[in-house]
Amino acid sequence: MSxxxxxxxxxxxxxxxxxxxLATAASFTTNPLVLLTLAGVATVVVLARRSEQPWAATFRVYVVVAVVVVATRVAFRVLLGGGEQGGSVLLDLPEVPLPDWVLGLHLLGPVTLESLLAGLYDGLRLGTILVCVGAANALANPKRLLRSVPAALHEIGSALVVAVIMLPQLVESARRVRSAQALRAGDSRRTGRLRRYLVPVLEGALERSLSLAAGMDTRGYGRSAGAPAGERRLTGGLMLLGVCGVAVGVYAGLDHTAPRVLATPMLVLGVAAAVTGLVLAGRRVGRSRYRPDPWQWPELVVMASGVTTAVIAWWVSQHQLLVAYPGLTSFPPVTPAALAGCLVGLIPAVAAPEPRVVLA
Structure with missing residues (x-):
């Protein structure tokens, strides 16, 4: 074995x-069949390649949140008026009158099939994006991810580690507290059980995250060496120029009335200045590399799989509009190109190596 x-x-x-x-591909379509396929692809890869670490259990939480988002989106369609698009009326609810200054909104009213499908399609798109992000959180080691942060950004590493580790630690703390409370008797009332369960979970998760951040700070994580005043001014100027260039370039790209010289040239200039500033600022950060994460062909294959899925989805959205954005009065169509773009995302389930088994 290699x-x-x-x-x-x-x-x-x-x-x-x-x-x-995969999340980018989901943002290019409202086709429910394509979105469900993308969510299924992410789920299959997670089940095939997730480890036994605490963060691997967070995927279930993201799936539950995605289901809640879809249900909430459909519920808001009913609450804020489900008959604005016309069509087949499924439920004729009495409309609640609102003041005249509330333009374009009304409560309840006739609920049509087309409006419910529109809410369902929009909710599925957001839910699929959440599932894809949850797959990344379940598969990627968050502690090792911080090693890949650019050196210039390591000064905010302590805050990042608390934000990244919080949800996995919540899941781990919930499992620990549930196991501990199952061994002892206590208040049998639902309110009492909730109080005895919720407080230790939140406290334990926050303490473990802060302990990790404090340990990183003690070991000098992100500590920068001294730099001449001229170098600091140059770095700050480049970063400020980069932010301004990116802002002007993005605005000019969205506003077609702006001069074209302010679009792509300013965007490229801003990105180049920001990258140069990050490189100069990273020289002041002293850090060591212990057991660096390797870059081998499985990493390249996994990355190419995600990029290919996004590119095919973009092509479908440009050349097959009825597939990417199906109508509400007919069954959503699916072409081989759209289906192949989704299935390319399954490659990591085979190409990625099996995760290490951590001995207790």
């Missing part, structure tokens, strides 16, 4: 690029 196929943790950046590729 070294690339031995059980190991895949580089977290590769998992995030793959997941963001």
């Amino acid at each position: 070294g690339a196929r031995l059980p190991r943790d895949l580089h977290p950046v590769a998992w995030w690029v793959w997941a963001l590729g």
